[in-house]
Amino acid sequence: MDKPRKTQKKETVPNGRPTILDLARHAGVSIATVSRALNTPDVVSDDMRRKVEASVAELGYVTSSVGKALRKQRTRVIGTLLPQLDNPLFSVFAAGVHSALSEAGYVGFIQPVGWDNRQLSKHARTMIANGAEGIIVFGRIDDPDLFRLQKAQKFPLISAYSYHEGSDVPCVGIDNYSATKLLVNLLLQLGHKRIAMLSANMIANDRQQSRIDAYRDVMAEHGLPVFLEDIDLSSPEADPSPRLEKLLKGENRVSAILCNRDVLAYRTLSVCMKLGIRVPEDVSLTGFDELEYASLLYPPLTTVAVPAAEIGRNAARQVISYLEEGRPLSSYRYDTHVILRQSVGAPPAT
Amino acid sequence: MDKPRKTQKKETVPNGRPTILDLARHAGVSIATVSRALNTPDVVSDDMRRKVEASVAELGYVTSSVGKALRKQRTRVIGTLLPQLDNPLFSVFAAGVHSALSEAGYVGFIQPVGWDNRQLSKHARTMIANGAEGIIVFGRIDDPDLFRLQKAQKFPLISAYSYHEGSDVPCVGIDNYSATKLLVNLLLQLGHKRIAMLSANMIANDRQQSRIDAYRDVMAEHGLPVFLEDIDLSSPEADPSPRLEKLLKGENRVSAILCNRDVLAYRTLSVCMKLGIRVPEDVSLTGFDELEYASLLYPPLTTVAVPAAEIGRNAARQVISYLEEGRPLSSYRYDTHVILRQSVGAPPAT
DNA sequence: TTGAAAGCGCTAACAG
DNA sequence: CTGTTAGCGCTTTCAA
Numbered sequence: 207m208d209k210p211r212k213t214q215k216k217e218t219v220p221n222g223r224p225t226i227l228d229l230a231r232h233a234g235v236s237i238a239t240v241s242r243a244l245n246t247p248d249v250v251s252d253d254m255r256r257k258v259e260a261s262v263a264e265l266g267y268v269t270s271s272v273g274k275a276l277r278k279q280r281t282r283v284i285g286t287l288l289p290q291l292d293n294p295l296f297s298v299f300a301a302g303v304h305s306a307l308s309e310a311g312y313v314g315f316i317q318p319v320g321w322d323n324r325q326l327s328k329h330a331r332t333m334i335a336n337g338a339e340g341i342i343v344f345g346r347i348d349d350p351d352l353f354r355l356q357k358a359q360k361f362p363l364i365s366a367y368s369y370h371e372g373s374d375v376p377c378v379g380i381d382n383y384s385a386t387k388l389l390v391n392l393l394l395q396l397g398h399k400r401i402a403m404l405s406a407n408m409i410a411n412d413r414q415q416s417r418i419d420a421y422r423d424v425m426a427e428h429g430l431p432v433f434l435e436d437i438d439l440s441s442p443e444a445d446p447s448p449r450l451e452k453l454l455k456g457e458n459r460v461s462a463i464l465c466n467r468d469v470l471a472y473r474t475l476s477v478c479m480k481l482g483i484r485v486p487e488d489v490s491l492t493g494f495d496e497l498e499y500a501s502l503l504y505p506p507l508t509t510v511a512v513p514a515a516e517i518g519r520n521a522a523r524q525v526i527s528y529l530e531e532g533r534p535l536s537s538y539r540y541d542t543h544v545i546l547r548q549s550v551g552a553p554p555a556t
Numbered sequence: 557m558d559k560p561r562k563t564q565k566k567e568t569v570p571n572g573r574p575t576i577l578d579l580a581r582h583a584g585v586s587i588a589t590v591s592r593a594l595n596t597p598d599v600v601s602d603d604m605r606r607k608v609e610a611s612v613a614e615l616g617y618v619t620s621s622v623g624k625a626l627r628k629q630r631t632r633v634i635g636t637l638l639p640q641l642d643n644p645l646f647s648v649f650a651a652g653v654h655s656a657l658s659e660a661g662y663v664g665f666i667q668p669v670g671w672d673n674r675q676l677s678k679h680a681r682t683m684i685a686n687g688a689e690g691i692i693v694f695g696r697i698d699d700p701d702l703f704r705l706q707k708a709q710k711f712p713l714i715s716a717y718s719y720h721e722g723s724d725v726p727c728v729g730i731d732n733y734s735a736t737k738l739l740v741n742l743l744l745q746l747g748h749k750r751i752a753m754l755s756a757n758m759i760a761n762d763r764q765q766s767r768i769d770a771y772r773d774v775m776a777e778h779g780l781p782v783f784l785e786d787i788d789l790s791s792p793e794a795d796p797s798p799r800l801e802k803l804l805k806g807e808n809r810v811s812a813i814l815c816n817r818d819v820l821a822y823r824t825l826s827v828c829m830k831l832g833i834r835v836p837e838d839v840s841l842t843g844f845d846e847l848e849y850a851s852l853l854y855p856p857l858t859t860v861a862v863p864a865a866e867i868g869r870n871a872a873r874q875v876i877s878y879l880e881e882g883r884p885l886s887s888y889r890y891d892t893h894v895i896l897r898q899s900v901g902a903p904p905a906t
Numbered sequence: 907t908t909g910a911a912a913g914c915g916c917t918a919a920c921a922g
Numbered sequence: 923c924t925g926t927t928a929g930c931g932c933t934t935t936c937a938a
C-alpha cells in the first residue's frame with residue numbers, strides 16, 4: 207500500500223526487534239532526533255520528545271547496545287573470572303563485584319575457570335571479545351599470556367582476594383601468609399605442639415600455597431613437626447576419612463588441625479563426629495574464610511574473617527574508576543582477623 | 557615515512573585495541589581475507605593464513621564481538637536474573653546455567669534482583685539492551701511488563717526452579733506444593749501433630765507461597781492447627797530467637813518445625829543449641845533445598861533434594877536450542893525427594 | 907531544534 | 923583464492 211518515503215531501505219519490522227529506524231518512522235521523525243530524545247531529552251522540543259516516547263512505549267523499543275557500543279567504543283561491561291560459582295566464598299565475592307557494577311550502571315560477565323590460574327587467557331580473551339572493558343580475576347594471575355593480552359589490548363586488569371607485595375598487576379585483597387601465621391601462633395600459644403594442616407587443590411593456587419608456607423615457616427621456627435595433607439574436594443568419591451582418621455587417632459595423632467578453607471573444616475568436623483572424636487576436647491579445628499555457616503556449626507568454627515564482598519566491590523570500583531576517569535588502578539591490602547570460637551581449645555592432657 | 561596505500565582512513569593504532577584493519581595492514585592483506593582466515597581458515601591459502609596468524613599473535617588481536625554482533629545480529633549472550641548471588645541455592649543454579657552456556661560457546665550476564673519478581677522488567681531490559689539474546693529467570697515471573705517486553709522483542713524467556721502447571725511462560729523446575737506435602741505427610745506419619753512452618757521473604761515469592769499453601773492444606777485436611785512464622789533473613793539485627801523460643805518452649809510448643817529454606821533450618825538449629833533444645837529428641841527439624849552443608853550439620857538435616865544445577869542447565873540449554881535451531885521452549889517438571897536424616901524423629905512422649 | 911550523513915568493526919555478497 | 927564494498931544500529935558532527 208504505502209511506498210517508501212525517503213531513500214530508506216527496510217520496510218517494516220518483520221520479525222526482529224525494532225531498531226531506531228523503525229522507531230523514527232513510527233514517530234515520524236529522523237533517527238537523529240530519536241537518538242537525542244533518548245539520550246539528551248532536554249535538547250529536543252517537547253513535541254518531538256513526546257512523540258518519540260509514545261512510539262517507544264508502543265513498539266517496546268530497547269536501545270541496542272551493540273550499535274551504541276560500536277559507535278561510542280564503550281560497552282560498560284566488565285568480566286570476572288573466578289574458580290567456581292557454586293561455592294559460598296566466590297559467590298559472596300561475585301555479589302560484591304556485582305553490587306558495585308550495578309551502582310555504576312555496568313553489567314557483568316561471570317566465568318568459572320577452575321582452580322588453575324595459569325590458563326586464564328583463553329577465558330579473558332572470550333570476555334574481551336564479547337565486549338568486556340575490564341577483567342577482574344579472583345586470586346593471583348599466574349598466566350603470562352594474560353599479561354601479554356592485557357598489554358596488547360590495554361584493558362584494566364586487577365587481581366582480587368590475594369594481596370601480594372610488589373605484584374606486577376594491581377591487587378586488592380588479604381595477605382594469606384600473615385593471616386595464617388596469626389592462626390598458627392594462636393594454636394601454639396594455647397599449648398598445641400602437634401598441628402596438622404589440611405589443604406585442597408594446592409597446585410597453582412596462590413592462596414593455599416601462601417597458607418602452607420606460613421604454616422611450614424612457623425613450625426620450623428619452633429622446631430615442630432609438619433603434618434600436611436592435600437584433600438581433593440573435587441572428586442566426592444575420594445573419601446578423605448581414612449587419612450583424617452590416621453591424623454586423629456593414630457600413634458602420631460595431632461591435637462589441632464588447620465583447615466585451609468572453611469568447607470574443609472566442615473568436612474573434617476563431620477568426620478570427627480562420625481569417629482566420636484570431640485571438638486575441641488580431643489582436637490582443635492580452624493577454618494579460613496568465615497563463610498556464613500561457620501558460626502552455625504556445632505561447635506562454632508574458629509576461622510579467619512575475610513571481607514570477600516568488600517574486596518569484590520573494591521576491585522569493581524577501581525576498574526570502573528579507571529574506565530570513567532582514567533584513575534590508575536592501585537593495590538590495596540585488607541586486614542584480616544581471627545574469629546575465635548568454640549572449635550578451638552587447649553590440647554588434651556596426655 | 558610510509559604513506560597510506562589505499563583509500564583507507566586510519567593510520568596506525570594510537571591507543572585503542574587493534575582492529576581488523578590494523579591486522580590487515582600488518583599482514584599486508586585485505587580485511588576480508590583476515591576475516592576468512594579467522595572464521596573459515598580452510599577457504600584461505602596456507603600462505604595467507606599463516607601471515608594472518610602471525611600478525612594476530614604479534615598484535616595480540618582479539619575479534620571485537622560488537623562489530624561482529626552488529627553484522628551477524630547474534631551475540632551469543634544470555635542473561636540470568638536471580639534473587640541474590642551470595643546464597644548457595646542460587647549460585648549452584650547459576651553454576652548450572654553457566655556450565656551449559658560454556659559448552660555452547662555462550663557467555664552469561666548475571667543480575668541479582670532481590671526477592672520480588674514483580675519488578676523484573678527493568679533488569680531484563682538492561683540485559684536485552686546489552687545484547688542478551690535470551691533471559692532466564694529464577695522463580696515465577698510475576699511482572700506483566702516483562703511479558704510485554706518479551707512480546708515486543710521476541711526473545712526466549714524461561715522461568716526456572718518453580719514448575720507451575722499451565723504456566724504462560726515455559727518453566728522448568730520442581731513443584732514446591734507437592735514436595736512440601738510429602739514433607740508434611742512424613743511428619744504426620746511419625747506422629748507429629750503440632751507442626752510449625754518457618755518462612756522467609758514470603759511476599760511475592762512463589763516458592764515460599766506454594767510451600768505455605770501445601771502446609772496449610774495438609775494441616776486443614778487433618779484438622780490440625782497452623783503455626784506460621786515469617787522470619788526476615790535480610791536484616792541480621794532482627795533476631796528471630798524470641799519468636800523461635802516461643803515456638804519451642806512455650807505452652808503451645810510444637811514438636812516439629814518445617815523450615816522453608818535450608819538456611820532457615822541452620823539458624824533454627826543454632827537457636828535450639830543455644831536454648832538447650834535437643835534435635836530431634838525435643839523437636840524435629842526439616843529444611844528445603846539440600847544445600848551442600850545440610851549433611852554436615854549436627855544433626856544432619858532432613859531436607860528436600862532439589863536438582864538446582866540441573867534445572868539451570870536445562871533452562872540454559874533450552875534457550876540455546878531455541879536460538880540455534882529454533883526449537884520451541886517447553887516446560888519440564890523435575891522430581892524431588894525427601895532426604896531423611898537424623899534431624900527428624902518421633903515426637904517426644906508428653 | 908532538526909535532519910542528513912559519516913563511520914565505529916565486522917561479515918558476506920559479489921567481482922575478479 | 924582474494925579484494926571491494928554495503929550495511930548491521932547507533933551517535934555525532936555539520937548544515938540548515
